[in-house]
Amino acid sequence: MSRHIDPSPRPRGRPRSTKARTAILKSAHDLMAELGPGRLTIEAVAARAGVGKPTIYRYWANAQELAMAALLEQKLPQASSRETPSPLDDLERQVIHVVTVFSGRRGRQVTQMMAASEADSEVSKAFRNQVIMGSREQGRAILERAQALGLVRTDLDMDVALDLIYGPIFYRLLAGHAAVDAAFATDIVRTALKGLGTIVDRRTS
Amino acid sequence: MSRHIDPSPRPRGRPRSTKARTAILKSAHDLMAELGPGRLTIEAVAARAGVGKPTIYRYWANAQELAMAALLEQKLPQASSRETPSPLDDLERQVIHVVTVFSGRRGRQVTQMMAASEADSEVSKAFRNQVIMGSREQGRAILERAQALGLVRTDLDMDVALDLIYGPIFYRLLAGHAAVDAAFATDIVRTALKGLGTIVDRRTS
Amino acid sequence: MSRHIDPSPRPRGRPRSTKARTAILKSAHDLMAELGPGRLTIEAVAARAGVGKPTIYRYWANAQELAMAALLEQKLPQASSRETPSPLDDLERQVIHVVTVFSGRRGRQVTQMMAASEADSEVSKAFRNQVIMGSREQGRAILERAQALGLVRTDLDMDVALDLIYGPIFYRLLAGHAAVDAAFATDIVRTALKGLGTIVDRRTS
Amino acid sequence: MSRHIDPSPRPRGRPRSTKARTAILKSAHDLMAELGPGRLTIEAVAARAGVGKPTIYRYWANAQELAMAALLEQKLPQASSRETPSPLDDLERQVIHVVTVFSGRRGRQVTQMMAASEADSEVSKAFRNQVIMGSREQGRAILERAQALGLVRTDLDMDVALDLIYGPIFYRLLAGHAAVDAAFATDIVRTALKGLGTIVDRRTS
DNA sequence: ATCTAAGCGAGACGGTACGTCACGTCTTGGG
DNA sequence: CCCAAGACGTGACGTACCGTCTCGCTTAGAT
Numbered sequence: 018m019s020r021h022i023d024p025s026p027r028p029r030g031r032p033r034s035t036k037a038r039t040a041i042l043k044s045a046h047d048l049m050a051e052l053g054p055g056r057l058t059i060e061a062v063a064a065r066a067g068v069g070k071p072t073i074y075r076y077w078a079n080a081q082e083l084a085m086a087a088l089l090e091q092k093l094p095q096a097s098s099r100e101t102p103s104p105l106d107d108l109e110r111q112v113i114h115v116v117t118v119f120s121g122r123r124g125r126q127v128t129q130m131m132a133a134s135e136a137d138s139e140v141s142k143a144f145r146n147q148v149i150m151g152s153r154e155q156g157r158a159i160l161e162r163a164q165a166l167g168l169v170r171t172d173l174d175m176d177v178a179l180d181l182i183y184g185p186i187f188y189r190l191l192a193g194h195a196a197v198d199a200a201f202a203t204d205i206v207r208t209a210l211k212g213l214g215t216i217v218d219r220r221t222s
Numbered sequence: 223m224s225r226h227i228d229p230s231p232r233p234r235g236r237p238r239s240t241k242a243r244t245a246i247l248k249s250a251h252d253l254m255a256e257l258g259p260g261r262l263t264i265e266a267v268a269a270r271a272g273v274g275k276p277t278i279y280r281y282w283a284n285a286q287e288l289a290m291a292a293l294l295e296q297k298l299p300q301a302s303s304r305e306t307p308s309p310l311d312d313l314e315r316q317v318i319h320v321v322t323v324f325s326g327r328r329g330r331q332v333t334q335m336m337a338a339s340e341a342d343s344e345v346s347k348a349f350r351n352q353v354i355m356g357s358r359e360q361g362r363a364i365l366e367r368a369q370a371l372g373l374v375r376t377d378l379d380m381d382v383a384l385d386l387i388y389g390p391i392f393y394r395l396l397a398g399h400a401a402v403d404a405a406f407a408t409d410i411v412r413t414a415l416k417g418l419g420t421i422v423d424r425r426t427s
Numbered sequence: 428m429s430r431h432i433d434p435s436p437r438p439r440g441r442p443r444s445t446k447a448r449t450a451i452l453k454s455a456h457d458l459m460a461e462l463g464p465g466r467l468t469i470e471a472v473a474a475r476a477g478v479g480k481p482t483i484y485r486y487w488a489n490a491q492e493l494a495m496a497a498l499l500e501q502k503l504p505q506a507s508s509r510e511t512p513s514p515l516d517d518l519e520r521q522v523i524h525v526v527t528v529f530s531g532r533r534g535r536q537v538t539q540m541m542a543a544s545e546a547d548s549e550v551s552k553a554f555r556n557q558v559i560m561g562s563r564e565q566g567r568a569i570l571e572r573a574q575a576l577g578l579v580r581t582d583l584d585m586d587v588a589l590d591l592i593y594g595p596i597f598y599r600l601l602a603g604h605a606a607v608d609a610a611f612a613t614d615i616v617r618t619a620l621k622g623l624g625t626i627v628d629r630r631t632s
Numbered sequence: 633m634s635r636h637i638d639p640s641p642r643p644r645g646r647p648r649s650t651k652a653r654t655a656i657l658k659s660a661h662d663l664m665a666e667l668g669p670g671r672l673t674i675e676a677v678a679a680r681a682g683v684g685k686p687t688i689y690r691y692w693a694n695a696q697e698l699a700m701a702a703l704l705e706q707k708l709p710q711a712s713s714r715e716t717p718s719p720l721d722d723l724e725r726q727v728i729h730v731v732t733v734f735s736g737r738r739g740r741q742v743t744q745m746m747a748a749s750e751a752d753s754e755v756s757k758a759f760r761n762q763v764i765m766g767s768r769e770q771g772r773a774i775l776e777r778a779q780a781l782g783l784v785r786t787d788l789d790m791d792v793a794l795d796l797i798y799g800p801i802f803y804r805l806l807a808g809h810a811a812v813d814a815a816f817a818t819d820i821v822r823t824a825l826k827g828l829g830t831i832v833d834r835r836t837s
Numbered sequence: 838a839t840c841t842a843a844g845c846g847a848g849a850c851g852g853t854a855c856g857t858c859a860c861g862t863c864t865t866g867g868g
Numbered sequence: 869c870c871c872a873a874g875a876c877g878t879g880a881c882g883t884a885c886c887g888t889c890t891c892g893c894t895t896a897g898a899t
Contacts, residue, residue, distance in 0.1 A: 060859055069872045132337030132396050135260055149397040169418050176400055177409040178418055184393030185385035191336050192354045195381055204382045212417020213374050213383050235848030236890045265880060274851040440874030441864045465750050479877045541806045542747030559807045579828050586810055587819045588828050590800035598799030601747050602764040605791055614792040622827020623784050623793055646844045646895050675885055684846045
C-alpha cells in the first residue's frame with residue numbers, strides 16, 4: 018500500500034523536454050559560432066545535441082527560427098541604465114556600449130540574422146524588435162531626459178533622432194566600409210548633436 | 223611601333239555567348255522578383271533561361287554571386303547629379319532618390335544580399351561598391367560643395383557625416399521598425415544638418 | 428542465460444522499406460531490358476520506381492552494383508538437381524539448362540556485367556559466385572557422381588574439367604562467333620567426354 | 633579527257649594530320665593502361681594528346697570505338713606458326729602463348745573490352761573477330777594438321793573443338809576463379825585431347 | 838605566289854547524370 | 869506518450885563528360 022506517493026507520475030516519459038530543448042539551443046549556438054549563421058542545419062544540430070530531428074521541429078519551424086531562438090537565448094548584454102547628471106555623457110556611454118556589443122562576434126551574427134531573415138513572419142518581426150528595441154528604448158529615455166534638461170531640441174521627431182544615432186552603426190556593420198569602434202560611437206553622438214550645418218537656425222522646421 | 227606588350231593575350235576558343243549571359247541574368251532577376259532572393263536556385267535559372275547549369279557556373283561561383291550580379295545588372299537608377307545653387311537642396315533631392323530606389327522590394331533584397339555575402343569575392347566587392355557606395359560618394363560630392371559654400375562645417379569627419387545621412391535608411395530597411403519614404407528622407411537631411419542639440423556652439427570641437 | 432553477446436545489436440530507427448527495395452530492383456530490371464545494361468542510370472531507376480535517389484544509394488554504391496543486384500534478384504532458374512541413374516545424362520541436361528538460361532538477352536547482360544565489375548565489392552563477389560559459380564558447382568557434383576560410377580576419369584583436375592565444359596559457353600557469349608543453343612550444349616558435353624584425340628590411352632597421365 | 637576516273641575524289645583543303653591521329657591513339661592507350669578501359673574519356677584523351685575534341689570525333693564516334701582502335705593499334709603478338717613434326721606439341725605451345733598474351737595487362741584489357749562492348753555495331757563485331765580469330769585460326773590449322781596425321785578425330789565439329797580449347801581461357805579471365813598460366817594451358821590441351829570419360833568408344837557419335 | 842578550303846587547338850555551349858547534402862515527414866522500438 | 873534513431877521522397881547542389889558549335893590560326897593543294 019505504499020505506492021500512493023508518486024510525485025511526478027502522470028506524463029509518461031515527457032520530462033526530457035527541457036533537457037532536449039537546452040541541448041538543442043546549446044548545439045545551435047555552438048554551430049553558429051563555428052560556421053556562421055546561415056550555415057546552421059537542423060541535421061547538424063540534431064546530431065550534435067543527440068536529439069531526433071522531429072524533436073527540433075516540434076519547437077521550431079525551420080533552421081532560421083531555431084537560429085533566431087538560439088541567438089535570443091543568451092541575451093545581448095544591456096548597457097547599465099545608470100543615470101548621471103549629464104544625459105549627454107550617458108548617451109555617449111550607451112552608444113559606445115552598443116557599438117562594443119554589436120561589433121563582437123555575437124553582435125555581428127545578430128545583425129546578419131536580422132538582415133537575412135526572409136518573410137516578415139511573426140518570429141522574424143519579434144526577433145528584430147527584440148534586438149533593436151533594447152538599445153533604442155534606452156536611447157529614447159536618455160534623449161527625453163536630455164530634452165527635459167533643455168540639452169536637446171524638443172521639436173524633433175524622436176524616431177528620426179534615434180535612427181540618426183543608431184543607424185550609422187548597423188550601416189557600417191553591414192557595408193563594412195569603415196571601422197566600428199568606440200571612437201566611431203563618440204563621433205556619431207557628437208556630430209549628431211552638433212549637426213552638420215553652419216546655419217544657426219533654431220526655429221522649428 | 224612597339225606592340226610587344228600583350229597583357230590580355232587574345233582569348234582562344236569559342237568566345238562566350240552574350241546571349242546566354244543576358245538570358246541568365248534576366249531569368250535570375252525575374253525569379254528573385256517572384257520568389258525573393260535566397261529562394262533563387264541555379265537549377266531554376268538554368269531551366270528558365272534555357273541554358274545548361276555549367277554555363278552559369280562558368281560565370282558565377284554560386285547562387286549568391288549570381289543574385290548579386292543580377293541585382294547589379296539593371297543598374298540602380300542614379301540620381302541625376304545635377305547641381306543647383308543650393309547644395310542642401312541637392313542633398314535632400316539625392317537622399318529622397320536613394321530612399322525611393324530602396325523602398326519596396328528592392329530594398330529588402332539588397333539588404334539581404336549584403337547580409338548573406340560572406341566571401342570577399344569580386345562580385346561581392348563590386349556589389350557593395352556599386353550599390354552601397356554609389357549613393358554615398360554622390361553625397362560626399364554634394365557635401366563638399368556645401369562646405370565650399372560655407373553651408374556645412376569643415377571640421378567634421380566626412381565619413382561620419384555620410385554615415386549619419388545614409389545609415390538611418392539602411393537601419394530602417396534592416397530593422398523594419400518604421401517606414402522608409404520621402405518624408406523620412408527629408409527628416410534625415412534636415413535633422414542631420416541642424417543637429418539634435420540646443421547648444422549653439424559653432425566652434426571647432 | 429548469458430545473452431551478453433550481441434553481434435547485430437538490433438538496428439535502431441525506422442527499418443528499411445522492403446517495398447522501396449523491391450520497386451527499385453524491379454525498375455532496374457525493366458530498364459536494363461529496355462536499354463541494355465550500361466545504359467542504366469540511377470536517375471531513371473529512381474524516377475520509375477517512385478523513389479528518391481538517396482534511397483538507392485543507401486543500398487548500392489553505384490549503378491553497376493545495382494545492375495548486378497537486379498540481375499541476381501530474379502534468380503536464374505536453377506536446373507533441377509534431380510539425379511537419374513545416368514550422371515552423364517544429368518550433365519547434358521544441366522548444360523542444356525545453363526545454355527538456355529544464358530542465351531538471348533540475359534547472356535550478354537551477364538557477360539557485360541562480369542567484364543565491367545572491377546571493384547571487389549560484396550555485390551560483385553556475390554554476382555560472380557551465384558551467376559557463374561552456381562552452375563559450375565552443380566556440374567562438379569554431377570561429375571563426382573560420374574567418377575564414383577567409373578564413368579569419368581578420376582585422375583583429372585576437376586577445375587580444369589569444369590572449365591572445359593562451361594568455358595566454351597561464355598566464350599561464345601563473349602566473342603559471339605557462333606550460336607549458343609541446346610545443340611551446342613550437347614556437343615560440348617559429348618566432345619569433352621570423348622576427347623579430341625584418337626589415342627586410346629586410359630592410363631594415368 | 634582523263635578526268636573521268638575519280639575513285640577518291642582528291643580532297644581539297646588541308647589533309648588530316650597523321651600526327652594528331654597518332655597522338656590520340658597513344659594517349660588513349662596510356663590512359664587505358666592507367667585507369668582501365670571504360671574509364672577512358674574523350675576529354676582526357678584530348679587534353680593529354682594536346683588535341684581538340686572535334687578532331688577525335690572526326691575519326692571515332694565515341695569513347696568505346698576509340699578504345700577499341702587504340703587496343704587494336706598495337707596488335708597482340710601472334711604465336712610463331714612454326715610447324716614441328718608434332719602438331720600436338722605445336723598446339724600446346726600455341727595455347728601457352730595465347731594464355732601468356734591474354735593474361736597480361738593488355739590482354740585483359742582486350743578481354744574486358746570485348747565483353748563490355750555494347751550494341752553489335754560493325755566496329756565492335758570487327759573488334760571481336762579480330763581479337764578472337766587470330767589465335768583461333770592458328771589453332772584450327774594445327775588441329776587440321778593433326779587430323780591429317782591421324783592424331784585427332786575427324787568426326788568432330790571443329791568449331792566446338794576450338795571452343796573447348798580456347799573457351800576455358802577466357803572463362804577464367806572473366807570469372808577470375810582460378811589462375812590463368814602456362815600450367816593451365818597444358819592442362820587444357822591434354823585434358824581436351826584425352827577427354828573426361830573412361831568409355832573407350834571410338835565410334836562416331 | 839597567291840588563294841582558299843579544310844583541318845587544327847581551344848574552349849564555350851545545351852545537356853544528362855553523377856553522387857551528396859539537407860530538407861521536413863514518417864515509422865519504428867524503448868523508456 | 870514522448871523520444872532517439874534513422875529511412876523515406878524531394879529537390880538542389882556543384883562536377884564531370886557528353887557531343888556539337890564557333891572562333892581564329894595554320895597548312896598545303898589548286899589556281
